[in-house]
Every structure is written in C-alpha cells, then in structure tokens.
Amino acid sequence: MAVYTQVSAEALSDFLAKFDVGELASAKGIAEGVENSNYLVDTSKSRFILTLYEKRVAEGDLPYFMALLEHLADKGLPVPPAVPDRDGTLIHQLEGRPACLIQFLSGVSVSHPTPAQARAAGEAMGKLHKAAEDFPLDRPNSMGVAEWQPLFERCGRDLDGIAPGLYDRAGKALDTILAAWPEDLPTSAIHADLFPDNVLMLGNRVTGLIDFYFACTDIRAYDLAVMHGAWAFDGKGENFSAEIGAALIEGYTASFGLSAAERAALPILAEGAALRFFLTRAWDWLNTPADALVTRKDPLAYMRRLDFYAAKGDALFA
Numbered sequence: 001m002a003v004y005t006q007v008s009a010e011a012l013s014d015f016l017a018k019f020d021v022g023e024l025a026s027a028k029g030i031a032e033g034v035e036n037s038n039y040l041v042d043t044s045k046s047r048f049i050l051t052l053y054e055k056r057v058a059e060g061d062l063p064y065f066m067a068l069l070e071h072l073a074d075k076g077l078p079v080p081p082a083v084p085d086r087d088g089t090l091i092h093q094l095e096g097r098p099a100c101l102i103q104f105l106s107g108v109s110v111s112h113p114t115p116a117q118a119r120a121a122g123e124a125m126g127k128l129h130k131a132a133e134d135f136p137l138d139r140p141n142s143m144g145v146a147e148w149q150p151l152f153e154r155c156g157r158d159l160d161g162i163a164p165g166l167y168d169r170a171g172k173a174l175d176t177i178l179a180a181w182p183e184d185l186p187t188s189a190i191h192a193d194l195f196p197d198n199v200l201m202l203g204n205r206v207t208g209l210i211d212f213y214f215a216c217t218d219i220r221a222y223d224l225a226v227m228h229g230a231w232a233f234d235g236k237g238e239n240f241s242a243e244i245g246a247a248l249i250e251g252y253t254a255s256f257g258l259s260a261a262e263r264a265a266l267p268i269l270a271e272g273a274a275l276r277f278f279l280t281r282a283w284d285w286l287n288t289p290a291d292a293l294v295t296r297k298d299p300l301a302y303m304r305r306l307d308f309y310a311a312k313g314d315a316l317f318a
C-alpha cells in the first residue's frame with residue numbers, strides 16, 4: 001500500500017483552496033506504486049491525483065520532472081502535468097512533504113500486454129522521444145551506468161544471501177557491460193522506467209504515460225531497452241515473448257526511427273538495463289524488511305533477463 005503519509009481531510013481542503021479546482025468531494029489512497037504516496041482526489045469540478053513525494057524522489061529534481069511533463073503535454077503527449085495553483089505554483093508542501101496536484105488520466109495498466117498493445121506502447125515511446133528532442137533541461141541519470149559499480153559494491157557479498165554465487169555472477173556481468181558500454185549514441189530526455197504499470201491504456205490505445213520520476217538525460221535507445229526487458233518477459237523473467245519484443249521495436253521504429261548504430265547497440269543496452277533493475281531490486285531486497293508494507297520486487301527476475309540477453313541478444317535484435 002503506497003500511502004506513507006496520511007493527509008487529513010482538513011489539510012487537504014486547505015490545500016485545494018489554493019487552486020481553482022472546486023471543493024473537495026472525496027479522497028482515497030491508491031494502493032499501487034511503491035515510491036510515493038498517491039491519493040485519488042475528486043472535487044466538485046474534476047478528478048486529480050495528489051502525490052506526496054517520499055524519500056526516493058529528491059525535492060530538487062521536481063522542477064525538472066514538472067517542466068518535462070509540461071513540455072510533453074504541450075506537444076500533445078498523454079502525460080499528466082501538475083496543476084498550477086492560482087499563483088502558478090506547481091510544487092507545494094503538504095503534511096511536511098513536497099506535493100503536487102496532478103491531472104488524472106483515464107485508462108488502466110495492462111499486466112499481460114498483447115502484441116497490438118505493445119506496438120502502441122512502443123509507438124508512444126517514439127512520440128515521447130520526438131517531443132523531447134527540444135526539451136532544454138538536463139538531469140543526469142541517478143540510476144545510470146556510472147552508478148552500477150558503486151551500487152554493486154554497496155550490495156557486496158550480501159548478494160550471495162539472495163542466491164549462492166550471485167555476487168560473482170553480477171560482478172562478471174558488470175565488468176562485461178562496462179567494457180562494452182556505447183559512448184557515442186544520441187542522448188535526450190528519456191523516461192527510463194516505462195514498465196507496463198506506467199502505461200495506461202484503453203483497449204489498444206495508450207491514454208497515459210505516467211511516473212516520470214526516473215526521467216533523465218541518457219542514451220535514447222536505452223529507454224527502448226528498458227522497455228523491452230519490462231514488457232517482453234513474464235514477471236519472473238523466465239519466459240520471453242519474441243512477438244511482444246518485436247512489436248515494441250516495430251512501434252518505436254514506425255513513430256521515431258532507430259538508426260543502425262542504435263539497433264546494433266540494443267543487446268548491450270538491454271543487458272545494462274537488466275543489470276540496472278537487478279541491482280536496484282537487489283539493494284531494496286537487502287534493505288527492506290521482509291514484513292515491510294511494501295512488496296519487494298524479485299531481483300532474480302532481472303538476473304534471468306540479463307542471462308537471456310547475454311546469450312541471445314545479438315540474434316534477437318539483428
């Protein structure tokens with residue numbers, strides 16, 4: 001249940017009074033998500049998401065995220081910008097936390113995407129990259145390639161407590177990936193976490209791209225590699241769907257394009273993306289008590305993807 005900070009009805013009414021959004025009608029905590037506290041808020045005029053930013057989102061990064069959302073929304077992308085209050089302020093404080101009132105988008109995230117849905121999602125990422133081309137701000141990737149070695153070292157030998165031999169396996173993969181990491185591919189603002197739970201859909205139509213709190217400046221094709229790993233496998237990373245993987249790339253290529261150099265780099269980018277989620281999940285696994293409110297995500301599901309890409313990536317993306 002991702003409601004870490006409770007918001008009282010009085011505090012919420014006072015907060016909403018700063019906006020031109022009508023009177024508070026109802027509010028309820030949203031169980032999905034693990035990073036922030038989210039509430040579904042209905043007013044006499046409309047429906048909103050209220051997000052209170054918890055530990056993992058740095059307050060100093062919020063202006064970047066909000067500017068990116070506004071930029072993309074202005075270009076017609078289905079992303080949820082923050083709603084300004086009467087003074088034009090987007091980022092507030094509520095119950096001692098940074099908070100934003102966010103536009104509500106309809107749709108549901110699909111847990112088992114069809115190829116048609118994967119194609120539409122790939123297409124949506126292509127449109128996102130098109131719209132981001134002239135976005136002027138930069139944010140280094142706080143979970144990017146430069147962070148993997150330090151994160152691996154922080155996990156250390158405790159990795160072997162997750163599965164025997166995991167420290168050596170991950171260390172070897174890390175060395176291989178760092179040695180082969182591409183230096184000269186185009187970069188831009190990317191989403192960096194476009195998992196199926198961050199794409200809202202109605203049928204085969206994408207109605208929302210959400211959760212931009214890892215957005216950053218990084219290799220553009222890396223975004224597609226993250227998406228590939230998240231969409232084309234089952235949750236455990238045991239079964240790969242070639243059809244879903246191909247549909248994602250086809251959709252992306254149709255709406256944005258993929259250069260020969262980007263395509264050639266996809267195997268290593270996919271290995272890197274798998275390592276990134278393996279490491280952050282492993283760190284969380286080792287540092288979240290098993291009985292915590294938040295469900296820990298299985299790091300091994302990403303080690304399996306990493307093994308898969310290392311063995312089959314070259315043939316897969318050819």
Ligand SMILES: Nc1ncnc2c1ncn2[C@@H]1O[C@H](COP(=O)(O)OP(=O)(O)OP(=O)(O)O)[C@@H](O)[C@H]1O
Nearest residue numbers: 030032033034035036038049080103104105210211
């Ligand atoms: N703008 C929006 N419109 C409609 N629903 C939304 C919106 N933003 C968030 N939600 C809903 O709230 C849920 C949690 O949001 P979000 O994924 O941003 O949370 P989070 O805590 O950052 O989680 P995580 O990083 O684990 O995905 C989503 O799964 C979605 O159901």
Ligand SMILES: N[C@@H](CCO)C(=O)O
Nearest residue numbers: 193195277280281297
């Ligand atoms: N998408 C990440 C969680 C952070 O949003 C994961 O599945 O590990």
